Structures are given as C-alpha cells and as structure tokens.
Amino acid sequence: MTMSRGARVLAALALLGGLSACELDFTDPNQPPEEEVIVTPATLARVAVGLQAQYSDQLADPVYVTGLVTNEIGATPTAFESYRRADAGSPITGDDGPSLDPWSGQYDVIRTANVLIENVPQVGFGPGTTSGLLALAKLYKAMAFGNLYQHYESFPLVVQSTTSDAPFATRAEAMTEILRLLEEARQHLATTPPSPEFNTTVLAPGFNLAATIDAMLARYNLIGGNLDAAMAAAQRVPLTSLSEFRFATGDVNPLWNLWYNSGNAYQMRAKQSFRLQAEAGDQRVAYWVSPDTIPGATQRMDQIARYNTNTRTYVVYFPDEMRLIMAEVHARQNRLSEALALVNAVRTPCTSTLAEPVACLPALTLAQVPTQQAMLDEILRQRRYELYLQGLRWSDLRRFGQPVKYEFMPVPTIECDRNQSAPC
Template sequence: MKRYFLLLSLLALSLGSCNKEYLNPSSASETQVLTSSDGLITVCNGLQYRYTTGGALSVLYNTVAAGGLTTRELTIINVGNIEEYNVSLGAGNLTNSNGVVRNLWGQAQLVRANADLVLLNAGNAPDAGTRSGIVAYASIFRALALGTMAQYFEQAPLTTGENAPFVPRVQLLQSAVTQLEAAATQLATTPASTDFNAKIVPGIDLPNTVQALIARYSLQAGDYDKALAAAGRVDLTKRSVFNFDDNTRNPLFEVAFGNRNVFEPTDVNLGLTGALAPEANDKRIPFYTRANPTATQNRGTGFYTVAGAPIPVYVPGEMLLIRAEAYARKNDLTNAVTELNRVRTSSSAATVTSTNLPTAPPGAGLPAYAGPLTQDAILTDILRNRYVELAFQGFRLDDSRRFSRPGPGTTGAERNRNFLPYPRVERENNSSTPTDPTI
C-alpha cells in the first residue's frame, strides 16, 4: 500500500472527542492524532471499528465468508451475490478482482498499518499505564490483521511503503507473536491505566487476549511449546468480545445471518461428513444452527443473532483445543486426550453477557474420547471438535490445510482453494506482488 492511502485511512479514524464511541470524523492532522494520549487512543478505537464494522467491508465478515465458503461450512442462498458465489465455487472462479478477496486484504492491511503507526508513536503517551494500554491494544489488532492475512494468503507485506516486499505467511505469524510478547511484558509491569480503560471501546480483556492470540498464532506457526504455555496462561473465566449495537452493527447478522439472501450453514452438520461429522447430541450444534428454520430464517445462529450481539475475540474451548493439538503434535497423547476431554465432556451452559447474549458456546456434553490412542486418530477428533467449537469464526480453511485434509483437485476434496489470489489493486500498485497461487 502506498503511504497516501494509509494517511487518508488514519485521518478517517480521527475523533472529535475521546469517549467510548468509535467514530466522529474530524479534521485532525496526523501529527495531532499521534502526539497525544487521547489521539493515540482515538486511533486504537478506530482499529476496532475498521476490523469489525462496515458490514460486507469488515475483516470479520470477509474472514467468515472466505473461511466458510471455501470449505463447504457455508452455502450460498442467492447466486446473485456474485462475489460470495465465486468464493463458494473456488478454483479458477475466484480471481484477484473478487470483492471478498479485495476487502479482506485491503481492510486487514489498513488495520496492520495503522496499528504500526500507533506502536511507533506510543512513546508520546506520557503516562506509563496509558502507554501500556495503547501498546497492548494496537498489538492485538496488529496480530489479528497479520493472523488473518496468514490464514488466507501465502505471503503479505509486513511494512508500508512503495512496493513493500512480501514475506512468507509464517513470518507474519511470528511477527505478530513477537509484538504480542512485548506487549504482555509491558502489561505485566504496568497494567493499563484507568484513563485508558475509560476511553477505549469496552469489551476486550487485554492480558488474556494477548495470551490467547500468542497461543493461536504460535500454533499456526508450528511453535507448539509456545502455544501450550500461552494457552495455559489464559484465564478461561474471562471474556473478550467485540461489542456492537444498533449503530455499530454485528456485521455477520447485518449482511448474512439476519436474512436469507447471502449465505447460511450448509446443514446442521456444518457441511461435515464421515469421521468429521458432529456426534449425536452435541449440544453445540443447536447453539450454532436451527434444525428447522422457517422460510424467512437463516439456518445460522451462534454469535450472529441480533444487531447488537457481541462476537468473541476467542472462546475458552479454543484454548483447550490449542493445548490438545500442541500435545498431540508433540506426540504426548495422554495430555492431548486430557485437554480434548475438557472440551468434549463439558456440560456448561452458553456463557452470556449482562444483556443475555452469548459470548461462548455451551459445553459439548459428549462422552470422553474412546477412540484409538494414536496420533492420527486423536488429531482427527481434535479437528472435528475445532470445526464445531469454532463454527463460523473463520478458522476452517487454515485448519483444513494444517491438518492435511484432502485439498482441491484430490479425491474427497474438503476445500476448493489452498490460498486466495492477491487482489488486483495490490498487484497494480505493488510490483513486489508474487504470482498468484494456482489454487
């Protein structure tokens, strides 16, 4: 991305006052925004706004669409939605002019670039606690942006500038983790200040979210020891969510799950068959789907039921399944099954907010794992539980690759792409853009 695009984005995130509203555009200059605590907090709030809101423009919407439509988790209702329809067809039908690809890439890169600006200028916040909160918050959204890019693209830029070089996806994940670790150290030394907490959009638990994302992206990068340790540091009783209301609307409800026009879950089995099909009486399935929707109801539910429904940054079960997978890949099968069973046998009710809207799915209520004590069998059950526990949260394409499930062009293919093509707008403005992947 060229710098003038970045500056236009930054100025669009400026606030006239530092309250808990996301946006109130003003004519503040870059210097004014980045040289004061209030200005930096303003841009932090803007990071969440760009990542989560804007309906079909948002990173949240496009990661759910791309992850679900490429893996048969979701199915198209109306083929007139040509961008999403072509994602569902995959292979050569998904070109670099596709709107889902363009929005996923462009919005994530803007979040990453503006987070980098905040981190570069965080020293302009004189109070140590406020500075600590700013660094943690920007680090979280930088990691979310880089992690999203790594889930869908083989390579991406880590920097902003003319013809910014691309780096391999694992390097994106490692960079995200390194910055999160620095933020965790800073938070441990100096917790976020009361002033920061009063002015930032509420919902994100900084210390636990930092550790959860270290765990998520370390696992995806193949650093199993780091993933185990970070997931174990997350307090599973705490919740971290993106909040919405009638003005800043839940993008998945707004565009898809609140109607029958775009897409919905493929079926109550989430499009899964064979060894990956959900087990009978899994209590998470009726949380995520309607078995018998009316003619006007979308089959999907979960975290996308009303305009103001919060969307979790992570759910507790993800941390347990990260630990289970990391142990299994280290061939510590006893501990892998122990962590897996914490998810399988949980009988907890869905965790809800004070407004009675869910922030985590209910426990599966299943019996303990009774399959073969082999690495392959245990990993298959971990994947099945990831597909259910994390339904419609954008992880399925990356999971399918990581678990070496049948890919496009093979018998029993479970995904129609391995990676997305690079958007045309990037190729036209950045001569460093690599050749598009074939599939």
C-alpha cells in the same frame, strides 16, 4: 459523562476519516498519510477506540471467506457471483470480493495501529496509559497480520512505504512478525500494568487485553508449529471468562449486518452438512445454527442462529480453543492420555456459566482413539464444532493435511497494479 460504546465508535471513526490537515488513506496500504498531525493524547486515545471498532467491524471479511472456502457456510442463489464461485470452488480472481475484502480491511486496521505505535510514545501519556495503548495497537496489528497470514500465501509487512515495491514477506517472516508483535504487547503489560485511565476510557467493555494477547500467542504459535510456546501461552489464558466484541443497535454486529441486513447479494447461510455431520446429541449445533431448507449454490442451508440478531456479541477466543490447542500439542508429541483428558474436558460439559457452546457428549476412552492420528482426527472434529465461524477452519484444514478448495486467495488486482513486488 461516559460515552456509550456506540457514541465513542462514531466519534473515533469520524476522527479517523476527517482530521483537519491530515489525510489517512485507508484504501491503499502502501501509501502514507500526506501529513501526520495526530500528536495529542486526546486524539490518540480516540484513535485507539476507533482501532477496536474498526477491527470488530472488519472481522466479517475473514470470517465469511474462511466459511465459504471450508463449507461452514454457503451462498444463496442470489448472492454475488464471486461468493457463489467461492462456494463451488470455482476460480477466484484478484478482482473478486473473497480476494479483495480481507486484504483491504485488515490493512486498514494495520495502518490505524501504526498511527498509535509511532505516536503514543511521543505525546506525554503516563506510563500505564502508554503501555496499554502500545499493547492494544500491537495486538490488533498482529491479529490483522494473522488474518492475512491465513488467507494469503504472502503479503507486505511494510504498509507505509513511499515506494511502489513494498516487499512481500515469506511465510516464516510473516509469522515471526506476528509473534514479535504479540510478545512485545505482552511485555508492555508485564513491565507496566495499564492505567485506570486506559482501562476505563479506551479499552472496550468486555475485552480482556492481557488474556487475548496470550490467546493469540497460543493460536499463532500453534499455526506456526511452535508447539511448546503454544502450550505455554494457552496455559496462561484464564478459562473462566470471555473476551468479546460487544455491539448495540446503533453499532451492529458485522456478521448479522452482512448476512441478514445487506440484501440478497450478500446473503450466506450455514451449510446443512455442519448440522447433519455432527455427532448425535452435540448441543453445540443448536448454539451455532437452526434447521432450515434454504436453497444454496451447492447444497441446502440452515439459518445461522448465533448471528441472527444485530447486537449478538462476537467472542474473540473461546476457552475450549485453549483446551484444544493444549490437546493438539500433547497429541502431536504423542502424549495421548494427556490429550484425551483435554478433549473430554471439551466434550462432556452440558452447561456453562459463560455464553459459550457446550457439547454434552460422552467421554471417550483411549480404546476409541488409540493412535496419534485418531486423536488428531478427534481434535479436528472438536475444533469444527467448538470454533464454528471463528475464522480458523481454513488454517485448521491445512495444518491437519486435509483437502481445501483453495490453498490461498490470490493477491488483489489493486495490489498487483500498484506494487511491482507483488507475486501476481
């Protein structure tokens, strides 16, 4: 009998939290398990299921912090003080949630991925299952490091060190590691396609592994300034389907859970500026938000329409992100006609066979965006409305040279206290 996703998630998380004779300490990224005994195919398969659930559950933290920093969302007057301070641009300390939450959550994911990377080749899986499991683990580890890269100026890449001085990587070293993991994940699949066993019993329904790897290669090569590599990866991503995290009533969407189900202290909503500053007629506004007059720490706020129910899916990347990546590469290389064609491919559709936002805006002409800067400004505008709450706006503003409330979050105090190498 096939287990539901919710049941598989619960079983996997129970395994991760309670294996006999093994303590997986998911609170300290620099302390190793006391004893590693996850050495059977069955237990490792369950860990792989748990990894996917763990990442999808942890995505709320980088999304909400990015949203507060970039004014995608704001905090209600009764929200935690640290949320209200992040909304207002006031100082954030290493003890505050916006500093601590993404750090701890993403290192939890990395440690789980490491269990798979270190053990899968040793236990006798068939070649196709081995390739699928390793590709999955390296993808999720890369995505977790990518979230850390966008939130912190530096962070350790070694997360199971036995010492108290795990080195903090430079920006270049961190990006190199993210891209290495993604390229290795892609190579696993190219060398040996995943087995039916992996696809049916491990891989989460609705998640396109190969396409997501290429989408992340496009995303992080762009962030890292590797324009040609970003273009090549984006061109490989199929634009006719979605890769998504799916949820159920017993396994709820973490954004809904944070904003609508966790009490006043956690409540955040869409800032009205997102709706009011949109181009007239942009249908994407209604996809993401619905008008309201909720009091906020800095301005009135709307409801978050996309995540106001507990089972709403979360799309890992939208096809139009790939179009906008390609448009940005063209624009930065001063190929304005090519960039404009892709921008208009994002602006003009009024319907889609996919559950994605569509703008239904008129096409632009080169006379309206005649310079490289004008084209880049338009691409940034399109990214704002196409990729709302995708956790990318902070990185976008930095890359486009726009002002931000905080350059990065401070390293959490818990890391400063235990790691002599922490730049605190």
